[in-house]
Amino acid sequence: MTDRVSLDTHLQEVRRGTVVLGCLQILQTPGYGYKLLEELAQRGFTTDANTLYPLLRRLEKQGYLTSEWNTDEARPRKFYRTSDAGTSLATTLTAEWRSLSTAIASLTASEN
Amino acid sequence: MTTTLTHRYIAASTKNLGAASESDVRAELEGSIADAIDARVEQGIERTDAERAVLTELGDPAILAAGYADRPLHLIGPRHYLTWLRLLGILLATVPPITFIGAALVESLSNDSIGEIIAAGITAGLSAAMHVAFWVTVVFAVLERLGAATRGHWNVDRLPDYPRSNVDRASSIASLSGLTLLAVAVCWDSFIGFARLDAEPIAILNPDLWPWAISGLFTLIAARAVLSVRILTVGPWTTRMAIVNTTLAILFISLIATLLGRGELINPELVLAAIDAGASRDIVRVLALVAGLATVGFASWSIAIGWRGTVNSTNR
Known part of the structure; x- marks a missing residue:
């Protein structure tokens, strides 16, 4: 029971930052909340709706996303798009992730 | 067709957001929930079941509301928790026992049975403990919500210089205990009465001091308490804090001295009763002298620890 809980916590810790990176990359083409949620899940960044929706607003407030209401369809939707600042954040995060992944690879390589 | 469950859910997660963002969040959340329900309906799920599942x-x-408002989901976070715990521990270990002894002493003047004396002490001690726990927690919960500005960036220079900053800490804690006791004593005196007149309790302080002079006194106590809490949570004395502290102490002296000079500090009923009972008229002067000396002593001590703390922290 405790093992199960602590395993979940560790996995969550590893995944935490990746959702932001996923959002920034996917929203290079504008998208709205639910569609983004599905797309993230499809691409392996499973996240909860109640984490994602506030996160989008926070990223917008920090200037990494811009938003626009689209009322062309029957259901008005708020479309988010990655800003220039967001693109450069995504580049930085990706570089960081690559260097981490190299570091992890070197750990397992030295083990064998 | 959205039904009441969705509306209730949206209302619950968007309240307290502020009018500007509320309608925007509401419209967006409405769309997101409707999208999620539609996706499930397309998979052949009954609409009402889909709605329940999506909201669940x-x-x-x-939790969603806290996420939107960027609000903490805890009362006191890791930043303040240890300080809160220590301060609460020290105050709870000192204030209630002292209140217990004080209340029992007062009660023992009235020829009550030992049982009644102990009961009065326990009641007063318990209520002092409740007040301490409640108000200390309120202050820290407010600090938590005022946010990051209180502590600033940590660097090695802020490492406590072992014996010295313990002095700061100890005198802050002593000040807080003293202020709490003073506040409790003033309230106790006003609502219950420290002195006894024909076995009836009577206040030592003039009841006419309510509300203005007493409010002034409590404002000074609260301001001084804020300084002490700042020393405990943020760091050492600064010149500006010592100046504020000195101003507070001087205001305290002038408040008490003015009241003493006008003969308004002590309950006139009590003075008359003492004179009737055969005390010499000097009793007023003696009481005034004792109160005046205590005030000046208390204030000078406060001024001194402020400047000593400032000298210590700038000499590093």
């Missing part, structure tokens, strides 16, 4: 998956609206 979104979870407690209070």
Whole structure:
């Protein structure tokens, strides 16, 4: 029971930052909340709706996303798009992730 | 067709957001929930079941609301928790026992049975403990919500210089205990009465001091308490804090001295009764002298620890 809980916590810790990176990359083409949620899940960044929706607003407030209401369809939707600042954040995060992944690879390589 | 469950959910997760963002969040959340329900309906799920499932998956609206408002989901976070715990521990270990002894002493003047004396002490001690726990927690919960500005960036220079900053800490804690006791004593005197007149309790302080002079006194006590809490949570004395502290102490002296000079500090009923009972008229002068000396002593001590703390922290 405790093992199960602590395993979940560790996995969550590893995944935490990746959702932001996923959002920034996917929203290079504008998208709205639910569609983004599905797309993230499809691409392996499973996240909860109640984490994602506030996160989008926070990223917008920090200037990494811009938003626009689209009322062309029957259901008005708020479309988010990655800003220039967001693109450069995504580049930085990706570089960081690559260097981490190299570091992890070197750990397992030295083990064998 | 959205039904009442969705509306109730949205209302619960968007309240307290502020008018500007509320309608925007509401419209967006409405769309997102409707999208999620539609996706499930397309998979052949009954609409009402789909709605229930979608809202269940979104979870407690209070969590979502906190996410939107960027609000902490805890009363006191790791930043203040240890300080809160230590301060509460020290105050709870000192204030209630002292209140217990004080209340029992007062009660023992009235020829009550030992049982009544102990009961009065326990009641007063318990209520002092409740007040201490409640108000200390309120202050820290407010600090938590005022946010990051209170502590600033940590660097090695802020490492406590072992014996010295313990002095700061100890004198802050002593000040807080003293202020709490003073506040409790003033309230106790006003509502219950320290002195006894024909076995009836009577206040030592003039009841006419309510509300203005007493409010002034409590404002000074609260301001001084804020300084002490700042020393405990943020760091050492600064010149500006010592100046504020000195101003507070001087205001305290002038408040008490003015009241003493006008003969308004002590309950006139009590003075008359003492003179009737055969005390010499000097009793007023003696009481005034004792109160005046205590005030000046208390204030000078406060001024001194402020400047000593400032000298210590700038000499590093």
